[in-house]
Each structure stands twice: as C-alpha cells, then as structure tokens.
Amino acid sequence: MTAQQHSERSLTRRNFVKAGAIACASGLFALNGCTLEEVKHSQLESDFKGIESKQYGLAINVSMLDALGGQEFIDTIIAACHSYHNVPQIDDPKHSIDWIWTQSYEEAFSDIASTYVDEKTASYAYPVMCNHCTDPQCVRVCPTQTTFKRPDGIVMMDYHRCIGCRFCMSACPYGARNLNFMDPRPYVDKATMNPGYPTRSKGVVEKCTLCYELIDQGSVPVCVQAAYGCITFGDLTDENSEIRQVLAQAFSIRRRVELGTGPNVYYIFDDSALYTNAFTGGEGTLFEEDLLEGGE
Amino acid sequence: MLEKVLKGSKFYYGWLLALLVLIGIGVLAYINQLVNGLQLTGMSQDVNWGLYIAQFTFFVGVAASGVMVAIPLYLHDYKEYGPLIIFGEFMAVAAVLVALLNVIVDLGYPARIFNVVLYPTPHSILFWDMVVLSSYLLVNIIIGWTSIAAERKGTKPAHWVHVLAIIAIPLAISIHTVTAFIYCGNVGRPFWASAIVACRFLASAFAAGPALLLLISFIMGKFTDYKLSDKAVDTVAKTVAYAIIANVFFFMLEIFTAFYGNSPHHVEPLAYILFGVHGHNQLVPFMWAAAVLIAIGIVILLVKKWRQTRGLLIIALLCVFLGCWMDKGINFVLAGFVPNSFGEIIDYVPHPNEIMVIVGTFAIGAFVLTLLFKVALAVREGIAQPEAVQKSAAARELAEELKSAEMEEAVEAAKSERAAREAEEAARKAAEEEAAKAAEEAAKAAEEAAKAAEEAVEEGAATAENAAENAASAAENAGEAAEKAPAPEAEAAPETTAEEAAE
Numbered sequence: 134m135t136a137q138q139h140s141e142r143s144l145t146r147r148n149f150v151k152a153g154a155i156a157c158a159s160g161l162f163a164l165n166g167c168t169l170e171e172v173k174h175s176q177l178e179s180d181f182k183g184i185e186s187k188q189y190g191l192a193i194n195v196s197m198l199d200a201l202g203g204q205e206f207i208d209t210i211i212a213a214c215h216s217y218h219n220v221p222q223i224d225d226p227k228h229s230i231d232w233i234w235t236q237s238y239e240e241a242f243s244d245i246a247s248t249y250v251d252e253k254t255a256s257y258a259y260p261v262m263c264n265h266c267t268d269p270q271c272v273r274v275c276p277t278q279t280t281f282k283r284p285d286g287i288v289m290m291d292y293h294r295c296i297g298c299r300f301c302m303s304a305c306p307y308g309a310r311n312l313n314f315m316d317p318r319p320y321v322d323k324a325t326m327n328p329g330y331p332t333r334s335k336g337v338v339e340k341c342t343l344c345y346e347l348i349d350q351g352s353v354p355v356c357v358q359a360a361y362g363c364i365t366f367g368d369l370t371d372e373n374s375e376i377r378q379v380l381a382q383a384f385s386i387r388r389r390v391e392l393g394t395g396p397n398v399y400y401i402f403d404d405s406a407l408y409t410n411a412f413t414g415g416e417g418t419l420f421e422e423d424l425l426e427g428g429e
Numbered sequence: 430m431l432e433k434v435l436k437g438s439k440f441y442y443g444w445l446l447a448l449l450v451l452i453g454i455g456v457l458a459y460i461n462q463l464v465n466g467l468q469l470t471g472m473s474q475d476v477n478w479g480l481y482i483a484q485f486t487f488f489v490g491v492a493a494s495g496v497m498v499a500i501p502l503y504l505h506d507y508k509e510y511g512p513l514i515i516f517g518e519f520m521a522v523a524a525v526l527v528a529l530l531n532v533i534v535d536l537g538y539p540a541r542i543f544n545v546v547l548y549p550t551p552h553s554i555l556f557w558d559m560v561v562l563s564s565y566l567l568v569n570i571i572i573g574w575t576s577i578a579a580e581r582k583g584t585k586p587a588h589w590v591h592v593l594a595i596i597a598i599p600l601a602i603s604i605h606t607v608t609a610f611i612y613c614g615n616v617g618r619p620f621w622a623s624a625i626v627a628c629r630f631l632a633s634a635f636a637a638g639p640a641l642l643l644l645i646s647f648i649m650g651k652f653t654d655y656k657l658s659d660k661a662v663d664t665v666a667k668t669v670a671y672a673i674i675a676n677v678f679f680f681m682l683e684i685f686t687a688f689y690g691n692s693p694h695h696v697e698p699l700a701y702i703l704f705g706v707h708g709h710n711q712l713v714p715f716m717w718a719a720a721v722l723i724a725i726g727i728v729i730l731l732v733k734k735w736r737q738t739r740g741l742l743i744i745a746l747l748c749v750f751l752g753c754w755m756d757k758g759i760n761f762v763l764a765g766f767v768p769n770s771f772g773e774i775i776d777y778v779p780h781p782n783e784i785m786v787i788v789g790t791f792a793i794g795a796f797v798l799t800l801l802f803k804v805a806l807a808v809r810e811g812i813a814q815p816e817a818v819q820k821s822a823a824a825r826e827l828a829e830e831l832k833s834a835e836m837e838e839a840v841e842a843a844k845s846e847r848a849a850r851e852a853e854e855a856a857r858k859a860a861e862e863e864a865a866k867a868a869e870e871a872a873k874a875a876e877e878a879a880k881a882a883e884e885a886v887e888e889g890a891a892t893a894e895n896a897a898e899n900a901a902s903a904a905e906n907a908g909e910a911a912e913k914a915p916a917p918e919a920e921a922a923p924e925t926t927a928e929e930a931a932e
Binding site for chain 2: 226227228229230236239240241243270273274275276277278279294295296297298299300302303304305306307308311312313314315316334335336337338389392393394
C-alpha cells in the first residue's frame, strides 16, 4: 500500500482533528436551538415594553417629615422598608446593612452645607438611599452585570449573580450599597420576616431596589406607603406625573449632582401643605392603622 | 525540566518546607474567612476595599516591572540582561499569581468568580483587568518555559517566542494601567480620580519590581553559581533610581494640585495620610516611613560610588521596595475611602485573620518563584559544566559533592595522609588491572589527589578548599580513565572516593 493510498483510507491525525472540530461545531449549532436564552430575552423585552424609557424617582419632603415627627417618624419608614425586605439588623456599624437611613444636612449635602444655614434646614433628618441614578456608576463598574438599569430607571440587583467584589461600593458616591459581611439570615427577625421577599446570602452586596416588585404590580414603594405623602413616587420623564407636579411647586435639591451621575431622589423643602391642608396622605393602604395611631 | 525542582540542598528543602507551613496557615485562615465571611477583615461598609486589594495592586506592579528588563534586551539588544530576563519573566509569573490570589480571597462570593467570564462586561474595568492579567500570566509562562527549554537544548528559542516577548511589553504596561483605571474611574473618590494614578503606578512599579529582582538575584548568588555582571546590576540600579524619582515627582504633582487648588475633596485624603484629620492618623506613620525610606534609597542610588558598593546598594533597594509597598500596598487604597460619602472618616484596622491569608498568598508566590528559579538555575548549571565532566557521571557528582560538602569534612580528609597513600596504592592496583594507558592516567590522578591533600595539611584550613578542588579534578580524570567507574558515595572523603573511582 502506498502512502497515498494509506492516507486516503485511514484516519490520519489531521483528518481526525478536522472531523472532530466539524462535529463539535455542528453539535454546538444544533444545541443552540435548545437554549433558553432567546426565550428569556424576548420575554424580558415584552415585560419591559410597557415601561420603556421611564425614569422613576422619589421626591422626599423633608419639611413634612419633620412636621410629622422627624427622626422618630422616619424610623417607622425605615423599619417598614427593612422588615418588608428582610434587611438584617446588625448593630456593628462597620457591618450594618441599611437600605434607607438618615443623615444630617451637613453629612448628606456636604458640598452645599454651610455654617450659616438656617436652623430648620440644619436640624432636619434626611433619609438617604440609592438614588437610582440616570447614569449609575455602580452599573458601569460591575463586572458581571449583577447590577443593571431597568428600562424604567430602577437600578436593580441580582443577588444570585453577585461575586462580592464590591467595586460598586467603591464607585457609588452615595454610600448606598452594603455588603453582607456575614450570613445575614440570623439577623433577620423571624417573627416579622416577610416570606414573600428573598433573604440574601453572605458575601453579596445589596441596596434599595425601589420596590421593583411592588411597582411591577402597580403599587408604590414601601417607603412611599409608609410616609403618608411625605415621599412622592413617580416617573420623572412624564410631565403629568405626580412627582413632577410636586417638584414644580417647591424648591428641591439632590445629593452630589456635580458628579454627573444624575441622582433621582429629590429633597424638597415645602411645609405649605401643613397650612393649606393639601396634605392628602399616602396612596397605600398597608399602613393605615399606623397612620391612625401615629397621627394623634 | 520540572524534575529539577526535586533535587536541592538541605537549605532549599528547608525553605520550601517553611513556605508550605505558611501556605497551610494561610489556607486555614482563608477557610475560616469562607465560613465566617469578610467580617474577618478590617473592611467595613465605608472602607470596602482593604489590604487584599492593596496587595493585588502592588503585585500587579511587580509583575509589570519585568518590562524594565525586557525592553533593553528585546528592543535595544542590551546583552547584559541576557542571563536576567528569564528571572524577570518568572518573577512576573509569581507576582501575577499573588495578585490574582489576592483578588480571589477578597471576593465575598468566590464560588461565583466565573460569572466574570460567563457574563463578559466590557464596560467594567475589572473585566479588562481579568483579560490582561490572565493574558500576561499565560504569555510569561510560555516565554519563560520555552526559553529555558531551548537553553537546555543549547538552541535559541523559536522566532515566535521573540515575537511573544515583544507583545508582552505593551501587555505589561497595560496590566498596571488597567489596574489604575479601577481606581481613577471613580468620580466619587477624589484621591483616586486623578489622571496621574496610572503614571504613578507604573513609576513605583518600575522601581519596586526591579529592586526586588536584584535583591532576589543577590540571594541566589549567595547560594548558587548564579552571577549577574556588575554592569547589569548597575543598569538595573539606575532604572530603579529613575523610576523612583519619577514616582516622587508624580506624587508631588498631586500634592501641588490638591493643596494649591485647595479643593476640600482633593485636600482631605492627602491631609489624612500626611498629617491626619480630626485625630484620625493611622496611615501617617506609613506615609512618612515611606517618604524617609524612599529618600534614603534615592540618595544612595544617585551617588555612583555608593550605588556600586554592594552593601549600600542592597540597603537602597530594600528602602525603595519597602517604601513603594507602604505607599501602594497600604496607603493608596485605604486613603481613597477618606472621607466617605458623608464626610466621615472610618479607620481601617486589619484583622489578624486577613494578615494570615495575605502571608499565605505571599508564601504561595514565593514557593512558585523558588521552583521556577530552581528550574532555571539547574538548567543553567547543567549547561555550565565542562563536557568532560558531563561524560563521567561519577566524576561530576564528586565535583558537585566537593563543592557543596561541608568544609570540615574536606579538611579532615585532606589531613589524613594515610588515606592519601591508600589511594595511591589503590590507583596502582587499578593500573595493573586495567589497560595500561587508562591505569597510568588513574595513577596520575590519584597522585594529584595525594599532593593536594598534603598541600592542604601544610597550608591549613584556609587553602583546604583549593586542595579539595584539586582532588576533585583528579578524581574526574580518574573517573574518565576507568570507563566503568562506580558512583562514589555521597559523603566519602576525597581520597577514598578517588580510590573507588580508580578501582
């Protein structure tokens, strides 16, 4: 048998590798039809169709919050949020996790604070949280797209993808992100735990998600429900939305605007509602009993 | 080639064992961290990166510094660096490994690390860091390994290895630049958000890395035949000098911009490390220690006479290396979190567990470095032996033994005239038994050995080494003469081995 005949009849190494490569490629091509990727993607697109190019935001009326009890009242809002989202209650300030908490004027607005600011403004407690930025730093730096921006403007987290690199925490200019330095579950009160919301695991980052799950059901965020009108929620791109009406009528500021992230939590200073009786109460019904008790 | 790592001196094994113990401690500490979470670090919600990421940053720099040897050699054909390049490449491999390990131990959820590959995200700098670091690691392993394999075969590396070595140059620059981008893209952290960061990183890397390479070369020279030419040492030292001065210059630019401009966001982190702010001054000692160390280093390196004095050069290199480490391996990352989003200053107090983990990662790096350097040195030594020695396995082993054997043994053996006479007799006996020519040679060799021994007795311990070497070469001759020379016993005295070889 000549060499020529030999190479024609038998499987040389080169031919074997070639055939293998072709088989693998065709196999991958065939398998491609089996993936769920396409289905998932189209599903997402249709889900988001109705909420495209929105930018949800919050307008927090700090004057009204103060009138309703200041820090004490805000603490009930914080408690409502934290218990609804099973946020662990860790006392050590180095490891504590907060989705919403308060800071002083000087701390929250260090760039515009002044020694001679009026006493009222300086004395208010300012609830701070994720600003659901228009151009979020955290989304830009995340190496796994764990945190992403929904078409409705919410900056979302996927707790099941997060690798815990904390790049987002370094990038966030608002200190809105917290890492689970330990297993958070022992720190969630079993009695008040919300079985409808997932707990997180050790080593992942979490933050306020603007209650996307309530918004998707047509409701409003928990803090808005618990604030009895002191916090207004809505689409900032819609000029007829309630939040735009509120913002159009009062002076408002945002945190660290100069960084260009486009924060979407506005702080308004307007206690006219107290005198005009325009204060109508929150949209939610979740905390009506609290309202009756707290209103006295 | 890998089998070369198995054979070494007692010190070599002791060193590896010590590293293994440290690695074991590090692994246990890391398991502790895996179980209990990152609370076992000094990190907090406000200072969310700590010593791990700082070590990552520093060692990416050490890895990148390999180009300071590669550029003169590959781009300017500076032949003095020929013997050094392989160590530069292997040091880069170990340094990238330490850097990557420090990223992995830093992750809160390390089991998901492959999400970075599964969901590639080009707009994240960490994604690019993974790309360039893994490329650089791979490229250096390939270049280093193929070069040393070619050297063993007595050939030149293939052309594509040279091409790869040139590709590695911009890649080295890129790994540290991308690492700098991790920091300087954060608009909310004024200490980091500066265009000078990448320049400063590269400058301090090109100082600290070659300094470490020289220090390791000196240590290797102490234990092996490895020798760098004085010219090569001085050129590396000059590189270190230029780079560290550039680093200081870049830091001064930052200082001027911050303090003259006086923007509070810019000033505060610098004031924090230079003087302390509101009673928070834990990084101040590191800042000034680094400043003093680097100043000492610069002065020594600038004065030619001092730079060329080995002892002073070692001090200068140590100063530069430690100074750069304090600057980049501690202060740079931690000061970036000052102040936090609310103008507060949160101190970072390292946890003992995280220090053990870091020491463990260093030990892994040192372990890999030792093995790679051992391979390179062993291959070089194998080539350096004369051909005649290589032909006779017995004689070669004897020569090696004599080199490394304890001096006392050699002296004692040399003192023993009786042993020498016995060797002579044995050689004569062998001469009778063997073919005439071979026997004569063996006898000559034995005589030489005896002479050497006598000389040693006369001149005392100081010249004993010489005598032992003479005896060794005599034994080599004897080994060649007797074709089927049996392998001498490891701890035999020179005369008795000569006798055996003759037989």
